[in-house]
Amino acid sequence: MSMKVTGMKCSSCGTVSYPTHAVCPSCRNETFETVVIEGEGKVLTYTDVYALAVEYETRYLRLAIVELDDGVRVTGHLLADKPKLGMRVKTTIGTVREMAEGAIQGLQFVAV
Amino acid sequence: MKSVYIAGAGMTRFGRSEWPLMQLASVASLAALKHANLGGVPVDGVVVANMGAARINRQTALGSALVDQLALYPAAAESVENGPASGASAVKVGFQAIASGMADVVLVTGVERMRVVNGMEGTDFVASLSHPIAEYIYGVTLPSLAGLFARLFMEKHGVERKHLAMVAIKNHANAAKNPYAHIQQTITMEGILTLPEAVVNNPPIAEPLHMFDCCPVSDGAASLVLVSQEVAAKLKGPKVRLAGMGQATDTHTVHERKDPTDLKSVRIAAEQAFRRAGLKPEDVDVAELHDAFTILEIAESEASGFFPRGEGHKALERGDTQLGGRLPINPSGGLKAKGHPVGATGVAQLVELTWQLRGECGERQVKDAKIAYACNFGGFGNNVVASVLQREA
Structure with missing residues (x-):
C-alpha cells in the first residue's frame, strides 16, 4: 500500500x-x-481500550499520541508489547479499522 | 443585558426507560412548569437539547415536537445539538432570548434516549464527535480519549488510581441520596480497587480507567423554566438568578493541544461565567462538574478555579469536595452515578443546582447554599459551557 x-x-x-x-x-x-506525516518520535501517552465502538479482532486496542521529532503530534495504533511513556517509536502504515467502505489505512507506531 | 431567573426545574429519573423520547421530554418539562407555577404567564419559547435522536431514535426537529406535546403553540421552538455540551448550550440559547428582551419565559429541556441501541452502537454514536480523519478512524472513543488524558494527567500531577476511586465512591454515595439517580449503589475502595476480586468487579475500560471510572449509559430528560426579572417578580417561591454563563472552544483533536492536560476551554468558560456574574470561584458553595470519567472531576475542579493546578486530588483526599466539605462537588451523584443521558446532562446539572439553592435536596442538601457553579464539558474539552447561579433573598 x-x-x-x-x-x-x-x-x-x-x-x-x-x-x-x-x-x-x-x-x-x-x-x-x-x-507527509511520518518519522520517529516518542510516546506522549497511551491507553488500552476495551470498550470498542466497532468489531476489532482483538480484545482491546492500544492507542497512543506520539510526538514526532519535528514536534508534530499524531494519534494512532501503538504496536508495542510493553508500552511506556516516552518510549521511542517510528510510524508505519497499516489497517486501523474495518468499515463498510472497506479497510481503512492509517498510522501505526512500532518500537525502534 | 436583562437579568435571567430560573423559575422552575424538573427531571425524570435517569436510567433505562421504556418511554419514547418525547414522553421523557414531556414529563421533565411538565415537572419544571409545575415547579415554576407560572399561573397564566405564557411560554414564549422552547429549546430542546439532544445529541443523538436523528441517528438513534430517527427523530429530528425536537423543539417543534415538544411544543406540540405540551400544546404550547405558537411558542418559538428550536433544537440544539452541541455534543455533550448540548444541554448547557440550549440553556444559553434560552438565556440569550430573555437577556435580549426577545422572550419572557423560555422552557429548556434536554433529552436523550440512548439505551435503545446496543453498547457498541451507543459508544460509536458518541465517538462521531471526534475528528473524522485524525481520531475516529483509529477506533477512538470517548473512553479512549479519557484514558489518554488520564495517563498523562496522573503522571504529571502524581494522581493515583485510589484518587479516581475516591471520586467514584463519593459520587455513588451522593447518588444513593438522590431518587433521580441512575445508580443507587454505594461502592467501597476494597470492592473496586484493593481486594483481589476488585479486578473482576472493576475491569479495565481504557487504561488507566476502569469500569467504575466511567459514567453509565442512561436515558432521561431534564428541564428548566427561564424567566425575565419582570416575570420572576410576579412569581412566588425563591429567586434563583442565572447570574453568568461562559463558553469556550479548543482544538478538535486532543493531540493538537500544546498541553493536552490543560483544560483551557474550561478555564476560559469559567472565567467568563464568574466575570459576568461578578463573583469568584471562592464564593461558590456547591458545584456540579462533568465527571463522565472520574479524572475529569479532578481536572475540572482545578481548571474551574477552585483549586490550584495539580492539587484537585489533594482537595479530594482532604474531603473538601464531599457533602459537608468546604466545596461539595456533584451532590447529585454526577454523571458518574446520576447518569449521563448526553443531551440532558447540561440541563440536569442546573436542575440539581436550582434545587440546591432553593433548599429542596433533602438528604443531599448543601446547607445554606447561595452560589452554585456548573461545568458542561463537550467534545473531549473542545466545547465547554460554564454557568454560575445565585440565590437572591
Missing part, C-alpha cells in the same frame, strides 16, 4: 499542522503545501 498520512505546511509561517485546517492555526494564512 502506498497510502500516506498527510498534513499541511503553512506557506507563510512554515507551521506544520495535523490534521489539516482551512486556516493556519498559527498565522491565519490560507495557503499550504501538503506534507
